Amino acid sequence: MTTTHPETIARDPHAAGAALSIEGVTVRFGGITALDGVTMQIQPGEIVGLLGPNGAGKTTLFNAVSGFIKPDAGTVRLDGAEIQSMFPYERVTAGLGRTFQHVKLFRGLTVYENLLAAQHRHLSASPFAAMLRLPSWRRDEDEARELVERMLDTVNLRPWSQRYPWELSYGTLRFLELASVLSLRPSVLLLDEPATGIQQKEVEQLGPMLRRIRDDTGCAIFLIEHDMGLLMGTSERIYALDFGRVIAEGSPKEVSADPQVLESYLGRTRRAEAAGA
């Protein structure tokens, strides 16, 4: 384990100050142990990367943290509060946001309506107020539209606002997903392979954009990514995962030189070659 980075040693893993604290999380499916006692901390405003070959358990970890999978053991804390028994939508209210590996969003709604739907947290009108067109509904709608108008310009989606998701390029779709999740004003943002499937030109824009998001909103970002340029260039700290266990932790330079990390990637390739793939 690479723990020579001074900041890593000085930090108390159980400090109440951690934005996201994952403690001993274990997930088993039948005979497979997908996550084995994973422990990680993300400090407020940090950008942390998560690295690992396919099948390492990265998305499973995100699913466990965001509530789509129930862990068999362990605790997840968001700003000190335990969230591991909350439903996914409750964790959103607590301040957690996440994106998915394969972007789908809401295909029956335009970009504008997708963003309106994302304002759910901030609105409060009841369905009856809507059906009777009461003033409380009107106020709600005005507020929603204002929030969306601002978001459209922030993420530069205005030209697409009346389009449907299937009319957008995959890169634009990812930006829409990002805009939707940012509408939640999360304090911790889990991004699952944001660069997959988009063109190189847009990948290069992603790094600075993530840093800008962090600077503007102060949220911490936890990033799964296979694109090494993006991962190493944006993360301040990286965890490496393999077979459900944390095998390395440290600065990008340290982790990329860590022999265990290299083995987990190359070893996979070597074993695959040996098997005659």
Add this chain to the structure above:
Amino acid sequence: MILAASRVPIVEVTTFGLAKGAVYALLALGLVLIYRTTGVTNFAHWGIGLMGVVFYFLLTSKAGVATPLAAGLAVVTCGFVGALCYRFVFRYVKRTNQLVLILIALGVAQLFTALSAMGFGFASTTILDPWLPISTVSVGSASLRSTQLIAIGAAIGIAMLFLPWFRYSRTGRALRAVAQNREAASLAGIDEHRYSTVAWAIGAALAGLALLLILPHASGERGGVITTADITPFGIYLIPAFGAALVGGLVNLPLAVVGGFVFGIAENALILAPEPWSSLRSTIAAILIVVLLLLHTERFFVARAEQEALET
């Protein structure tokens, strides 16, 4: 059913239940085959079967064809109708679109219901001539109807022929390949459309046979009667047939056959019960079906989570 005051007709009721179960089993077999191969939950299954009965009726009453031959031709026609359903409709709908698939199936069900009403001459009741030999068979102290025994025998016989054929024959293996993974199958040179059509044809023919085993024989020598209750989108047989198919999770063929008989017995065992329980047959079936649905949903979610774990 007349309950003799001196003796509870367990054997008769059981046989009746098994005969109903035979119909459910054949319907369920078709449902599973179609679902597995093309991903369509065939809510139109009853309607397709009705088309076979319509054809049988037209052949026997209008064209004067001998009844066993008419039955055979009707079953074949039914298969043909099923093939057309796939070719002209279901082939064009994406498998993943559950809502659209169900709505289209409902539309097709509606279509066949209406065509059947037309075919039966808009009468509120239609008499069907029987095609199976009608006699009474004595087993111990019970007197059983030959038509019921034949129905049971037919279902079991067909299952015993069909299941191994599906497993081991070339066509059967091709059908299973298409069911498993359409892309892989077509890459392996298997024409998925051709085999999907075959699956629909077989499923539809089974539906036609199932209906022809029971509908023309409900009243013994006088044949059978088609009433307005039958010319509805689902009839009274399709829901238990779905239940039977669900015993196998909509994908397991032998369990669907077993499920058919289970539902037949479960429903009709209640006849022996005192009122008001004996009129709650639909409710029993409903409870059974909901339990089965919950059981299978559980497994579906776990399997999905496992799959996702492997893909991270």
Add this chain to the structure above:
Amino acid sequence: MRSTITAEEAIAEAEAPPAARRLSVRFPSLTRGRVITGGVLLGLGLIPVGVDAARNTTFWEYIGAYIAVWAMLELSVVVVTGYGGLISLMPFSFVGIGCFATGLAVSVWGWPFWLAVPFAALATVPISVAVGAASVRLKGLYLAIATLTFASALGETLFKWEAFTGGQAGHTIDRPKLGPVDFSGGFAFYALTMAVALVLVWMVHGLKSSRAGRAMLAVRDNEREAQALGINSTKTKLTALVIGGALAGVGGAFYLALLGSPAPAGFQSPYVDVSSVLLVVWAVIGGIEAASGAFLGAFALIVQQQVFQGAEKLFVFIGVYAALVLVVFLIFRPGGFVQVVKIQSERIRVNPARGIPETAGLVLFNVIVIWLIIHFGTVATKT
């Protein structure tokens, strides 16, 4: 609208697949032209009265009231299946609950009709909640099958309970009165039901542009993503079911007032399935995602019934034609009439020289088909 197109938009335009050929479901939302839509519906609603006035008859008022009541029933399908995405094959069972609850309240307990209507809506809530509980664990197809079994179970239990249904003939009630106004007259009742139907359409339309409505659409399209955006999907589905059930309940109350005494047999298996399937099918044809689609679907269904009256065996031809129309719509225009109107008006606006003849051709084609069906239907039944 837009006067210039950016390069990006032009590229996207070229790369986007043609809307008409998408086989996957694309439900357009009707957010513009609300005034026009309201006007169109009102206009359609006034046609029966116009026909009566022109022919000096009173028959078509009854048909108008029928359309209005059926529109209320269709609205419940729009909310549950169109907005909520839940495949319920038991909408007519909810109508039955509303119907007999009203009958019970009015003819047995002596309540005024106006008090019975909200009671009818409330009476549907327990069953809506039960379906909601099922919908937590059962998705899509499985829920559809479950609702089918619920419908048949209800038919065997609730709709055979004589205290509730009022016996084999059902309850009988008179048309309602409100103070000095008596709605038992043909025209008065038609005006009442049409007004109520249009108000409900307006309310359901309003639901769509709201937090709750968008939550329903989101959960329908992608439940996981909806949850990830903070939407409580269980509560959302339950809301859709309760609102849909209540709409069916209200419709059931007016259904009773319309028919006088509907028999409970119509709500038992297998007859309840006939009506439920009819409700779902015609909601799709009208446009399942739009409140106005409910009205259009009801209008089309009832008018067809009457148009084919001359063919005598109307049940058959409705079924055949409806099924064909449904299948064609689902493959090419899954948004129903609402989508057709939207696409055609867009085409006319963009290129009138092509759009108008195309639309006229479509209308003409349908008129010819209908005429042929009537003609041959009448001929066939004369032999």
